[in-house]
Amino acid sequence: MRHRLRDPVTGLLFVLPMLVLFLIFKIFPTLGAAGMSLTNWNIGGEWSFIGADNYTRLVNDPNFWSSLRATLVYTVIYVPLVMAVSLGTALLLNSIVFMRGLFRGMLFLPYVTSFVFAGIIWRWIFEFDGLVNGVLAKLDLGPVGFMERAELVLPALAVVSCWKGFGYSMLILLAGLKAIPGSYLEAAKVDGAGPWQRFRGITLPLLKPALFFVLVIETIASFQVFDTIYVMTGGGPAKASYTLIYGIFERGFRFWEFGYAATWGMVLFAIVLVVSLIQRRFIGKENT
Template sequence: MRSQPSVTRRAGGERPWRVRLRDPVTGLLFVLPMLVLFVVFRFLPLAGSVGMSFTDYRINGSWDPVGLDNYQRLLSDPVFLDSLQVTLIYAAIYVPLTVGVALGTALLLNTVVFATGLFRGVLFLPYVTSFVLAGVIWRWVYEFDGLINGLLAKVGFEPIGFLQESSLVLPSLAVVAAWRGFGYSMLILIAGLKSIPDSFLEAARVDGASTWQRFRFVVLPHLRPVLFFVLVIETIAAFQVFDTIYVMTGGGPVRASYSLVYALFDQGFEFFDFGYAATIGIALFVIILVISLIQRKLLDRETT
């Protein structure tokens, strides 16, 4: 004889509130470990940095409240303003370069029908290389007696100071970061391309659409959400650049590569001005948030 279900439904088929609560509680239990990690290692440090930015925090743990003094100092600090300008210029070079290379390689690999795993693995390999190791390798490539200048000397050209000239140091660093980091965005864009139904592209081909028209009117609209995500993560990476600069230039020449994170590092770990360093970190967070919102607004406008 069949056993009766242990949970009875109320009139109208409505389940008891304990049963309705079971699913969200179960889901919460599954995400709880990651939620705890996020709160402990992300939210609490952010909250602590906000509080520290309103203090004169010293290395011995003592502190004095200073109100908005750190923020007023920030707005009038020429070092901070110069580092902000350097970071904006670097991001303007790095983000289009990295996204363009990632999109181009993703489109190319999407058409490859043989050894696709091998090609993806080779192109993704630089991403698993540390920024420090990449910086050491590329510093040798850029040196006066390095690889590039050695090849230029063989054809009669004078050596170029890639890391010694203020006008060349940021593009040179952006190339290193793009070489190291484009593989991650490439895989994301490939996944986005694979989600586009083949029937859409085939219909456009039958209608006589050219390769550019198929990309412009079929591929790009479907790829826009993925492209927005790639733009955001690469913009964040550009504004957080530090390792490559620390290894290759040390912020030089003449602070031509002195980024916001490098300024934060100097204030916190060279001058031990932790309150002001926290203020720079909060300013960096706000700048990234505003730029991400602007990017989303522009992409939504293009969509409509």
């Protein structure tokens, strides 16, 4: 019995520190938010149990539905964009032999920069007298109010977030490309397969587990976008970039309605969970 228990107990001891941190910073706060969503908790710490009243209020809140719509539109724009950029740069780095480490570091650099710093720089780039409108003016196509037009603000924010965050997904996909045996590609090349045929028939199928992982983490990141919006638009114009996370921030730290903010958070948690399960069911079941 002692011999049979030794390996499981040893493994548990190794993972115990991370398990404790996960419980303290993930599970317990989630359970606390679930309980808080059933109260009218305020900034003074005073609260009373109100049951499902916050959820009833949320269903009838036009701000919630507009923020959900903005979040979904942003997700639809951002996720395909960052997936394409990450895969393209990973394929490019995988084909580079000379100074590969330098190029990898340069492409990863935006990921480690501050969201606030990136937002300030990109706000200047998108302004009427900024870099993009300067180029458009030279082509007689501008200026364009990217931050002032409701139909353009979410695509502009998606570009900024993509520039800021694609580096991590790029490294994940690059690692997946490195794991593909070179003999497969060489054999296909000998058989006369072109670059596109090798990519479609060998590289892409073997890269599916990494692609699925990137899809899940980038989808979750798109639902949690906040920093860029807070710095660049403040939810505007006319709440066109008023996402769910920004709504949670405003309810909790501007109106001090912590119970109602927790309700928004629990609904966001449920949405992300459902979307992740759908992705696994229809896209990544055979790749996990």
